[in-house]
Amino acid sequence: MLELKDVHVVHKARSGGVFSRDRVYALTEANLTVGAGETVGVVGESGCGKSTLARVLVGLQRPTSGTVTFRGQELWTLKEPERRALIGSSVGMVFQDPSTALNRRLPVRQVLRDPLNVHRRGTPAQRDARVRELLDLVGLPPSAADALPGQLSGGQRQRVAVARALALEPDLVVADEPTSALDVSVRAQILNLLLDLKERLGLALVFVSHDIQTVRRMSDRVVTMYLGRIVEQAPAHVVPLGARHPYTRALFSATPGLISPITPIPLVGVVPSATRPPSGCPFRTRCWRADDLCAAEMPAARAEGDHLFHCHHPVAAGATDLELIQERV
Numbered sequence: 616m617l618e619l620k621d622v623h624v625v626h627k628a629r630s631g632g633v634f635s636r637d638r639v640y641a642l643t644e645a646n647l648t649v650g651a652g653e654t655v656g657v658v659g660e661s662g663c664g665k666s667t668l669a670r671v672l673v674g675l676q677r678p679t680s681g682t683v684t685f686r687g688q689e690l691w692t693l694k695e696p697e698r699r700a701l702i703g704s705s706v707g708m709v710f711q712d713p714s715t716a717l718n719r720r721l722p723v724r725q726v727l728r729d730p731l732n733v734h735r736r737g738t739p740a741q742r743d744a745r746v747r748e749l750l751d752l753v754g755l756p757p758s759a760a761d762a763l764p765g766q767l768s769g770g771q772r773q774r775v776a777v778a779r780a781l782a783l784e785p786d787l788v789v790a791d792e793p794t795s796a797l798d799v800s801v802r803a804q805i806l807n808l809l810l811d812l813k814e815r816l817g818l819a820l821v822f823v824s825h826d827i828q829t830v831r832r833m834s835d836r837v838v839t840m841y842l843g844r845i846v847e848q849a850p851a852h853v854v855p856l857g858a859r860h861p862y863t864r865a866l867f868s869a870t871p872g873l874i875s876p877i878t879p880i881p882l883v884g885v886v887p888s889a890t891r892p893p894s895g896c897p898f899r900t901r902c903w904r905a906d907d908l909c910a911a912e913m914p915a916a917r918a919e920g921d922h923l924f925h926c927h928h929p930v931a932a933g934a935t936d937l938e939l940i941q942e943r944v
């Protein structure tokens with residue numbers, strides 16, 4: 616349904632608001648396919664490129680190189696009107712903070728009508744009906760149509776943002792940290808809403824989050840990113856113990872209560888910068904299994920069924936955290 620092939624995103628580095636000569640390698644050689652109805656969770660440390668990947672997936676970020684294909688059509692070869700039409704009808708995005716993502720001056724009715732107007736969907740009466748339908752889908756009363764975003768609670772605002780993402784009946788919704796700006800008490804409600812809508816509408820969902828436990832619970836597939844690269848894609852049911860990349864194992868071991876109450880697998884060594892990624896494997900400066908080969912060559916993708924990982928020295932499937940910690944000494 617949606618495919619990224621060899622996608623790179625390189626930014627000019629900025630320091631204190633001024634561009635420098637340095638380049639930021641925000642996304643490198645990203646290959647990812649999202650199938651119909653699939654939920655893909657994206658995890659990784661801050662700055663590893665998760666939001667950049669999400670923006671590429673919804674056509675907000677043009678790759679520096681590589682291809683993005685929606686429903687068999689290569690997005691960035693299309694002229695702007697066709698590209699917008701393809702994006703509009705294929706994919707919706709839910710951003711982190713609904714307070715900034717929604718125009719404060721527009722009532723909810725207008726927020727939801729906007730995409731319908733821009734894409735000329737239906738008659739004015741049909742657009743009004745669609746607004747009522749969208750509010751109902753996300754569990755808001757019809758009266759919410761008259762409210763300004765500022766008059767709603769954070770959770771209600773995020774429901775409006777979800778409704779807007781669904782306005783044009785996309786096949787895929789990309790949610791970038793959709794709950795991290797919300798009160799803890801409403802987070803579960805928004806996650807459940809997304810899962811419920813996914814089931815009812817047959818949507819595919821790409822879900823980016825720091826909350827890796829939630830990602831694992833919600834997803835069919837877990838994608839791990841490190842320093843701009845996708846380093847592992849594993850079926851969620853094998854994660855974490857069946858993960859083969861040392862970084863995925865370290866990331867999950869740092870989540871309390873997930874595997875066992877032992878100390879996490881410690882990561883020592885230098886955290887590299889996205890402006891100067893190391894040679895070879897990006898994780899090798901912190902990896903306890905790294906050797907000369909890891910410094911010399913970026914590991915190619917290895918596949919075990921639908922499980923992909925980039926590592927010269929993968930962890931044995933099923934190895935416990937304790938065994939991995941003992942490897943270090």
Ligand SMILES: Nc1ncnc2c1ncn2[C@@H]1O[C@H](COP(=O)(O)OP(=O)(O)OP(=O)(O)O)[C@@H](O)[C@H]1O
Nearest residue numbers: 626627628639641660661662663664665666667889
């Ligand atoms: N427009 C930009 N110009 C320059 N550098 C950028 C730009 N956008 C992102 N970056 C850099 O690209 C890298 C990846 O950023 P990105 O926001 O995708 O990471 P992230 O994993 O989503 O981080 P977080 O979890 O903190 O949101 C970071 O080093 C970031 O500073």
